[in-house]
Structure formats: structure tokens, C-alpha cells
Amino acid sequence: MNKKVCILDYGSGNVKSVENLVKFLNFDVKISNNETDILEASHLILPGVGSFEYSMNKIKEKIPIKILENEVLSKKKFFMGICVGMQVLANYGYENGKFEGLGWVKGEVKKLQVNNLSLPHIGWNNCDILKNDKIFSDLNDIRDFYFLHSYSVNLENKNNIIATTVYGNKFCSVLKQNNIYGIQFHPEKSQKAGMILIKNFLNQ
């Protein structure tokens, strides 16, 4: 089957960067919130920058969630949420109040416990890979990725944490639940490492 990538468009600032990377890797890609594009896609990506509440409101307003849920949760299409796009997969987020997320994975989004370090967590940090997975292929040597966030997902099912990162304390930097991936860092800004990771995801 031909790969078709749909980057879900709800007004998030970094869609263009994600598209640039997917295009660079020579995949057929669309930025869209259109029903047909979601149905036709083989891989769906939900990017994100900004707060949990803002993103969830925009997602509810712009994206046909029922259709998306049918594709991802029932038909098990490959899905990747990036940064806030990962966080909204959880049940609740606690950024500026308590807000409901999509609830696809059981967990809550809480502020990073960083002791005396500064927030947001900005910069290159490494991932400790806990479980072998296809998206980590060829990433034995390079595991530094670019992070830009103050919150992270606390998963109920720890088995779904496939990589962690330490900033003050350990947090989940990559989650996997069946066909769903959540990536806390920005692969689209992580040069070669990010490129390999996205390529691995799209080659599944």
C-alpha cells in the first residue's frame, strides 16, 4: 500500500516544520483536517505547540474527532502525537487548571518536577530506551533530541513507556500503546535523530 501521511491541522504553529521533514523524506504528505484525507491516510501525525487547554479547544473545534478515533482506535492506523500532541492523548491535563484530553491513553499531564532547574525544559537531551521498538532502529549512536516543554505525561500503565529522559527527574519521553506513539520532544527539530525516528515510524 502506498504511504499517505496526514498531518492534522488545528492551527498548531509547527505543522509546517513537520511537513518540511516528511516531504524531505519523500513521503506523500498533506496538512489537513478534512475527513477524506484522514480516511485515506496510512499514517496520522498530530503536532503541537502551546498549552494543553488551547490545543484541546482547537482540536475539538477543527478536527472530526469521532472519525479520527475510528481510524486510530478501531482500525488501528499508525498515529503519532508530538509534544502537546502527545499530551492531549491522556485523560487530563493540569496546565492552568484541570482540562479533559482525548483519553486514548490512561494518564495525566503534570508539570515537570525539576528541583532547582529552570523551566521550560529547553534544549537537547537524551532518551533512555526501555523497550526495543521499530522507531528506534538505527538510533544506537544518537539519542539526543530537542525538547521544549514544561509538562509531561504520567502514564497509568508503565509498560507503555518505551523511553525516558531525565531533567531534574525522570519523565516519559516516548510512549507506545499498540499503534499509537507519543513523542515528547520535537523530532522535526532534532536533525538526523529526528529524521531517522520519523522515517522509522512512516516505514511501518
Add this chain to the structure above:
Amino acid sequence: MKKRRLIPVLLLRNGWLVQSKNFKEYQNLGNPVTAVKRLSEWASDELIYLDISQDNIYDINRSDQGYPNRKFFLDIISDVSKVTFMPITVGGKISNIKDIENRLKVGADKISLNTKAIYDLNFVKKASKEFGSQCIVISIDFIKEDNEYFIYDNKKRSIIKLDIFDYINKIQDNGAGEILLNSVNRDGTGKGYDIDFYNKIYETINIPIIACGGAGDWFDMFDVFDKTKVDAVAAANIFHYRDQSVFLAKKFLYEKNINVRKPDLLNIK
């Protein structure tokens, strides 16, 4: 562990990449897009792109390098983000929220404010609320005279009568995410970074500082990382003149146990 960063600075003047000395003399270095491609292959950690044009004419005036001539700064940024996949900070000529939006839309991740922040502190607050602190870098040109530090206004070419330490605290309180501190005295001289100043600054604030101005060799970078808490070093000239510059700098630092990303040469595809 979080890594300390090496950040090439690109000065853009009317569509051309230029080198500067003491903020006065400018020398042409060529096409900005090809330069960015190179810097990306040498695995720079981020890029800072500053528009220092005095007017609004952007013409790189060359069509022989495979990239179209771009008349507008935003088009240049848009081209840049198609060939490089790393964080980009864009500065220069930002005077309202729409200016920031337009820069983020074409691929910038952060924006940098200089004199705008000095004369309109409230704008820092507004911008960081709208786009998040992580998006707002405040750039300060500082000058040392008679053992005292001052803020320098590059446009007016004069010292500003504001206490620099007080100002830095204020911008932190107003939501700045990072501070780029550029030494006017050392700009383009290769005399090394102003270590005393960066240590003094860290006595009062805790947001990340990017040290800039004065790098003459890789040892200068080691020195400032070793003796201060700066999160990143930025440099312009030294990164543009040497082949594989960023790679070699990183290798030097990595071998001296500075916590930087592993040096790499990216040959993608």
C-alpha cells in the same frame, strides 16, 4: 542530561550573509541558504538568524546557486527551514505580535527582541503570554567602559542609561525564556568571551544565558563553558570561516568533557 549548546549566528543584511566587527564594519559572506545548509550538516544545535538591514531591500542577487532570489526576509527564513531541521531563532525588525506570528509561521521556533524590549517592556510580557516563554529570547548588546557594564543601542549607536542588571531581572520577571548577551567590545575581535560578566549575571537570574562575542578559537568556548554556567555559546565569524567549524568546535569540547552533543557530520539521504 541536558546538553550545552553551540549556536551559529547569521547576520543578514539586505539578503546577504555578512560578517561584522565591533558592530560597524560589514563584509559579505554569501548566500544565507547555502550557509545554513552547511551549518546544519556540521550538526549545529540551533541557529540564530538576525536581520540587521537598515532598509527593507532583500536581494541576494544570485540565481546561480539553485535557490531563487528572495526579496523578503520571511521568504529567506522559509527557504532555510526547508533545508535544515533544527531550532531557529529569528530576530530583527519585530515591533508587534503579528511580526512574531509571521516569523513562526514560516518555520521560526523562537524570536529574539533587542531594542523593542528595552523601550517597551510590556511587549515582552505580552509576547511571552501569547507564545510562551520558550519562544521569547531577549538579545542584549552590552558594552564595558571603565570597568562598568552598560546596555548599548546599536541603532542609535549609544549607551542607554539603564542599569543592566536591573533590566535583566525585569525581562526575566516579564517572561523572557532565554537571554542572548552579546559583547560589543569583543564582537569580531577573537579575544575570548567576557567571563566575568556572565558570572555576574548568574548571581541574579536563573533562565538560560547564551554567551556571544569574542570567540577566537575553540579554547575560548571551552573557557566560558568551564568557568561559567552559560547554557550556550553563540558565535558568527568563527563558524563561517572554517570548514566543518561547528563539528570541530564540538569535538574539541566533547573531548574536554564539556557536556555537549556528540560531534557528528550529517550526510542525510
